[in-house]
Amino acid sequence: MNSSIASLLAQASGNDAAVAAGVMAFVAAFALFFIVIGIVCLIGMWKVFTKAGEPGWAVLVPIYNLIVLLRVAGLPWYWVFAPFVAIIPILGWIAYIVWIVWVHHRISTRFGQGVGFTIGLTLLGPIFWLILGFGSSKYVGEQPAQA
16 A cells, blocks of 8 residues: 555545645645745855855855854853753753853854844844845954943
């Protein structure tokens, strides 16, 4: 018995085929939406990396982009292993969210932005990566301590 989608659609009645086609169209539109979101994030992060003096193409290499992101944030490279804590149920997930917010905060402050920008970068990433990349913010690196 062949259970591929094509054979199921061929065996289905007219109404079943229409429902299946509608579901497939919805899934395709949903996937396209997230592909566009991913491309927007890539473009914004490329510009952010370039502003920080890092190679923009680094955003395309899966693990290396995280190492460069940590370098832009001023964090050590071995923090690349921190997301693996998400394997631990509940506490690991909370720690992972804290880690993401911390990295975003470090990036925001290195571009002269505040806590509000950190929240935006965390919750509305694609928009705020574009704002950070194409906006007037300059990469200032480490801020000297205020006396």
